[in-house]
Amino acid sequence: MSQQDTSKRGPGRPRSAAAKQKALQAAQDILMKQGFGRLTIEAVASASGVGKPTIYRNWANAQELAMEALILQSPDTAPSNGSAPPRAALTAQLRRLITAFATTRGRQITQALASADPDSEFTRAFRNRVILTSREAGRTLIERAVADGHLNQPPDIEALLDMIYGPLFFRLLAGHHPLEPALANAIADTVFAALAPSHS
Amino acid sequence: MSQQDTSKRGPGRPRSAAAKQKALQAAQDILMKQGFGRLTIEAVASASGVGKPTIYRNWANAQELAMEALILQSPDTAPSNGSAPPRAALTAQLRRLITAFATTRGRQITQALASADPDSEFTRAFRNRVILTSREAGRTLIERAVADGHLNQPPDIEALLDMIYGPLFFRLLAGHHPLEPALANAIADTVFAALAPSHS
Amino acid sequence: MSQQDTSKRGPGRPRSAAAKQKALQAAQDILMKQGFGRLTIEAVASASGVGKPTIYRNWANAQELAMEALILQSPDTAPSNGSAPPRAALTAQLRRLITAFATTRGRQITQALASADPDSEFTRAFRNRVILTSREAGRTLIERAVADGHLNQPPDIEALLDMIYGPLFFRLLAGHHPLEPALANAIADTVFAALAPSHS
Amino acid sequence: MSQQDTSKRGPGRPRSAAAKQKALQAAQDILMKQGFGRLTIEAVASASGVGKPTIYRNWANAQELAMEALILQSPDTAPSNGSAPPRAALTAQLRRLITAFATTRGRQITQALASADPDSEFTRAFRNRVILTSREAGRTLIERAVADGHLNQPPDIEALLDMIYGPLFFRLLAGHHPLEPALANAIADTVFAALAPSHS
């Protein structure tokens, strides 16, 4: 009888969800108003009224806190709607991503990724939630298009996905070119041109 | 002739090239042995025997110093050799980039880009030297291939270039997949498949 | 009654008396071995193992720290023993002061007084503890001698006290003449000559 | 063309008295407007347009420069006018000193004396010019009064002089009491009471 959880929890006061929430809220505010570089534990503690040790109980350092705050700000990593034709679906998803990232948040995500320990559990979770969901949705989309005969089987799906989603982060990171919606069409067109079924 | 320069120089003792060089050398050592996060002005000053004010006279902060040190470490951004067939030339260039970036240096470059002020003059120079030379070499390569009839004219050359070079930085930044040489072939193949001349 | 204090203490970790003590000890050592000019916050921090911010939490600057260290070094500003005849008591007190000040400490006290903010609370405390206790003891001594008929009432007691104790600091400050025990007798004799009761 | 100019003058450019004067003027300005603590070599160089090495050629450090600037500001160390009765002459001299020192300058003189190397030649000169001229004038005054029978021979003239002039510096240094003109009378009266000829 699956009694939910064996409830192995020591005695004592449980962690306060409210404190964690207040800290996250303050972190989001600071990210928006002051930027990634100003997101210090001290600033969050003083802005939220939460004690520093409580923050350290929930996150190992400011990067982790920033990543969790950035995850919460994720507007909607919702993948493309299933029924649309594949090229339009991919274009639409990329367009949504570009719109979502072309703000301060996009830059902050690259900063978080660059400064975080790449092997930490938190970083993995951040990557999954913020980047890889879209990339996995893209994989699904491609695979379905292949199955439906709209595309040839790509020889290296991982490389193809990185060619689709990499340009966004490249522009955010290097800043050599603005992150414009037109990029979405160009990417989708190139992918579909490269994998177009033979005669069609 | 060759009057070189009329030596327009303000009064006062000129900056010491030796001091700048010592600081850069120390910065490179620290980058290699301790990583980007340990590259502090204090550490460079103490390791190089150069005074802190002298360092601040040459660079506004540790990021700029790191960027200049990373530029100097650039092994060879030499573009592809001209005479090879275009696809092989692109593959070779990407392969060389991947080899050069798959070390600590690649990660450090993303960290520098992510943490630096994107509008600073120094950042612009860093971008040009470290990233855009390769990207521009790619542009030349593509344009020549188009002119020679090996490729169709791409509708958006900027997007195409970002699809070629973006995946490298994407993998460095997000770490979801290792930066392997096989990526070079996959990218080049995809590009040439997408832009293959009509009948072929 | 006299409920002493209900232990009014704010929240948070209380200041560490040990840290303060270690800093003071190091400050005293530096004063003795290297002099007032070498008493820097950095030196105290590094010699005592106390963090700089902790030092700044207790003292606003090196002068204040120096003053507190000098107070602690006060050997004994104990006033003269009551029962002696007044002139001998004054001579003895001056002699003790001269002996105590004719060392490095005397010079350091003038340096501290000269360099400190004259209106700060700390300076006031220093003045009271190091200088004015002796001066007030002198006042008591004079007043008792007047009451006992050994002296006439001086017209300006403040000026008289400064004539008694000023010469010591004058010599320490200007260095035109060494601070010798003979000065004690000369001062006491002059005072008692000036205020000798009429017929005597 | 550049005919040498055989005007007999030592080789090389002569030292500029103007530069020294400009530096001293700037030092005085800074002393008046910003105080002793702000009198740095850098500030003087930048305010006066004189190069730092030139300043170091004339003074070994900021204290010496401050002392020379303070000497120049000496309003009038003129001793008392000879013909007046001795007590009035002493009172008048003390009054003038008190007026001159009760400004910022008095405090600055104590700061200079306290911070300077007591054995340096410059400090000796400063002491002589700023302090001891008055004190020697006092000695002359006392000695003449003794010779004229207005005073008894003091047993320790050095101590007596320090009892006369010490109180001024004591008040400047310790700040326990303002430096008021009334002090002049009190001191003179005490001295003349102590050394009044026997029957009077």
Added chain:
DNA sequence: TATTAAACGAGACGGTACGTCCTGTCTTGGT
């Protein structure tokens, strides 16, 4: 219901690095 262990806020702790200022010395080119 009382106990009790852990979480809470506050804030001090030892540190590290910051970026600035000043020191006293040393090149420069100009006069």
Added chain:
DNA sequence: ACCAAGACAGGACGTACCGTCTCGTTTAATA
């Protein structure tokens, strides 16, 4: 030869955060 300008190595300044550690005060599960 001396000047101004200004760069140099060095070192202290006072501040900001780091991540850890007491404090005294809740708070809620357990006993």
